[in-house]
Amino acid sequence: MSMESICIRRCNTIEEAEIVISWLEENGIDATVLDRNNPGPLAFGLTDREGYPVLVTQDANAKKATLLLEEHDKQKAAIKSEFREITCDKCGMQSQFDIARGAVQSCDNCGAFLDISE
Numbered sequence: 001m002s003m004e005s006i007c008i009r010r011c012n013t014i015e016e017a018e019i020v021i022s023w024l025e026e027n028g029i030d031a032t033v034l035d036r037n038n039p040g041p042l043a044f045g046l047t048d049r050e051g052y053p054v055l056v057t058q059d060a061n062a063k064k065a066t067l068l069l070e071e072h073d074k075q076k077a078a079i080k081s082e083f084r085e086i087t088c089d090k091c092g093m094q095s096q097f098d099i100a101r102g103a104v105q106s107c108d109n110c111g112a113f114l115d116i117s118e
């Protein structure tokens with residue numbers, strides 16, 4: 001087994017790094033966050049920038065992990081914004097609304113309040 005560490009993601013917080021690691025472990029990939037206080041010789045060049053580098057130890061894992069993280073990001077984005085097409089009662093214009101922004105929003109065209117909840 002190669003001991004080369006590959007940085008697959010640089011997280012802004014340790015919490016974010018831990019979420020990424022547990023997601024990867026659920027999918028059978030061992031990952032670790034670099035301990036900035038005790039980086040060790042493998043981490044040369046990874047600690048001189050901001051953030052918490054998430055590392056995997058094999059090239060094949062790095063490729064799989066990158067794909068898994070893309071999937072993870074897509075799922076997160078899907079939760080954050082779900083668009084719904086609503087027709088305004090007042091002016092009849094159809095607009096897309098992000099339901100994550102709240103149940104009551106205003107029409108892009110005429111500014112009337114719209115209830116976008118189901």
Ligand SMILES: [Zn+2]
Nearest residue numbers: 088091107110
């Ligand atoms: Zn309108």
